[in-house]
Amino acid sequence: MPRLIFFCGHAGTGKTTLAHKLIGPLMQATGEPFCLLDKDTLYGRYSAAAMRAITGDPNDRDSPAYLDNLRDPEYEGLLDTARENLMLGISVIVVGPLSREIRAHQLTDPSWLRVPEGTQTHVVWVHLPESEAQARIVRRGNPNDAYKLAHWDAYRTRRFLPEPAEYPELIYFDNVAPQEADVNRLLAALAA
Known part of the structure; x- marks a missing residue:
């Protein structure tokens, strides 16, 4: 059976x-x-056009207008596309924050996911401390991050680190300075 x-x-x-580093291996x-x-690749251009129409800012990916109007349909479409590939027997890597779904323990619930029976599901939680994540966002210079950076105090209230005891379904990956051995251990866990 395919993997999700x-x-x-x-x-x-x-x-x-x-994800790019691990797909080939x-x-x-x-x-x-x-x-x-990748949610941003699949919906980036669509979201830019929609947010231009809604707020006048095509790069807005974090305002209440975005969260209320586009966030959920983007994720639903992302999961619909994953489901379609799984039904064709193609394993899928999905990249996106999905923090609401993580909090609700939905990403390992086959009935919520509606994936083919026997689909092997893994959820990797990629973590960085807030200060390092913010610094990386600044360095990458993506215009889609402008709203988030300008409203960092509001954004940071949605950040959380799932506790392993409460979220045993997650595979935690500390991405501060991973060594090759760390990446190989993750690969082995996902390929098992």
Whole structure:
């Protein structure tokens, strides 16, 4: 059966970079085809057009207008696309914060996910301390982060670190300065 692997975490933690690093080795280790679904890639242009129409700011990805109008439909579409690939027997890597879904323990609930029976699901929580994540966001210079940076005090209230005892379904990955051995351990866990 196919695999569904989520790379989740707050902005600037390196979710996409880590997923890109692991997709090739995962295909080699498992002998399975994978597709990578990054929320920003799938919905970035659409969201820019929609937010231009709603707020006049095509780069807004964090205001109440975005969160109220686009956030949930983007994630629903992301999961619909993942589901369709899984039904075709293609394993899927999904990249996105998905923090609300993490808090509700939904990403390992097959009935909530509506994935084919037997789908092997893993959720990787990619973590960085807030100060390092903020510094990385500043360094990457993505215009989509402007609202978040300008309203950091409001954004930071949504940041959280899931406690392992409360979220045993998560695979935690500290992305401050991972060594090759750390990445290899993660690969082994996901390919098992």
